[in-house]
Amino acid sequence: MNAKVLVIDDEKTFRMVAEAALVGEGYQFDSAASGRAGLERARLFAPDIIVLDRNLPDIDGLSLLPILRAEATSRGEDPVVIMATAYAEVENAVQALKAGAQDYLIKPLHLPDLLLTVARAVENRRLRRRVDDLSGQSRRRVERAMCIGESRAMQHVLGLVDKIAASPDTTVLISGETGTGKELVAHLIHARTPGRREAAFVELNCAAVPETLLESEIFGHERGAFTDAKAAKRGLLEEADGGTLFLDEIGDMALSTQAKLLKVLETQRFRRLGGGRDIQIDVRFMAATHRDLPAAVDAGAFRLDLYHRLDVFQIRLPSLRDRTEDILPLARFFLQEYGARGGRALPTFAPRAQAKLAAYKFPGNVRELRNIIERAVILESSAEIQPDALVLRDDRPAPGAARGGPPDVFSASVAERGRPPTLDEMEKDYLLRLLDHTDGNRTQVARLMGVSYPTVMKKIGDYGIDLARWPRSSLS
Secondary structure, rough: OOOOEEEEEOOOHHHHHHHHHHEEEEEEEEEEEEEHHHHHHHHHHHHOOOEEEEEEOOOHHHHHHHHHHHHHHHHOOOOOEEEEHHHHHHHHHHHHHHHHOOEEEEOOOOOOHHHHHHHHHHHHHHHHHHHHHHHHHHHHHHHHHHHHOOOOOHHHHHHHHHHHOOOOOOEEEEEEOOOOHHHHHHHHHHHOOOOOOOOOOEEOOOOOOOOHHHHHHHEOOOOOOOOOOOOOOOOEHHHHHEEEEEEHHHHOOHHHHHHHHHHHHHHHHEEEEEEOOEEEOOOOEEEEEEEOHHHHOOOOOHHHHHHHHOOOOOOOOOOHHHHHHOOOOOOOHHHHHHHHHHOOOEEEEEEHHHHHHHHHOOOOOOHHHHHHHHHHHOOOOOOOEOOHHHHHHHHOOOOOOOOOOOOHHHHHHHHHHHOOOOHHHHHHHHHHHHHHHHHOOOHHHHHHHOHHHHHHHHHHOOOOHHHHHOHEEEHH
């Protein structure tokens, strides 16, 4: 169902024009000419987005805003409020943001600004609902996934999680190989931290956002801050106020952004891009990386002062090969999860399948195990998971072999280089072989890698891969 937008504004012309524009974009629309009428329409219409005029004939918009939000919360609703205010009353916009509005528009309103701001609010609301604090079933799922296994290594990690959860303002650095569950640990810390778990958990993968957009995503921007800044935008720092901001793959952050982030970590204050005033926040920062940050510091690619500021409390996650006793419990957990999703009777592992899993080294760690089990549930039709349904890297054909699964990149890389490859070399080789395997179909590559299509395209750009090698790639 398309998002529902409620406009509360006493200007009839604006309501009519806004209705035509928003309905034309596919939104459901309702409006009211006063604060009291707006409250009544909100109760009946249950809007996703509310555009609220600052100056209403019967009540001040700033006074109405908390009432709207309180009533919506009591009904289990969570609308995004956009405050409309006159050009000369920018301070009112600041007050509105403090009172709970997500964004504001300057009057006289221009339709492109209105449509852009509403579209951004809808997307932000969707993302917020996805990444907000873990509650109910999703929180319990993360707790179960992280607490599975009795290995000494993971028990040590969980002990550290409980210790840092009792210190809600301390910065946390989570390190470990790709696929070890760094994001889950960050979620778990947030979920166990009193005073923060009720607020938002906001995450950003620094490697997935172009450098030119990263600062805008984190700090937000004011209208006119750069060419495409048609309206003001709140950044993730403001979205995370009171809660947690998790910066994944922080080792990929540009040095210029690192300097600005360091200042925020030290002062809990920042300015939007193009802004002229400081914004005070209360945010716990967590960061994660699979890179060797001390080595990056030595190479001049990461700031020493930022590293020390992040490394107040570090949790290093063990690889799955360092906690082999957890392999089968985790495999059974994923088997139950994916079996339940498929609506089929939960299968079990045949003894030889269990032995196959226990003997494998899992270079991709827990993420690889999860993908292997998901694939096995799809492939296996019997009551037990058999060894043939567990497609491991060792089982995959070498380059040039008949196509039946993704290629074995590790052995191929050793053969070509005469030495074990680095992680980046291995990832690039794997990506190239998957592109060969799929005739350049990036959608299929994304599915095989277990990542999103934009992530595949970013990696192709990062590694300088020329898609012209695959003539059919323009069709994918």
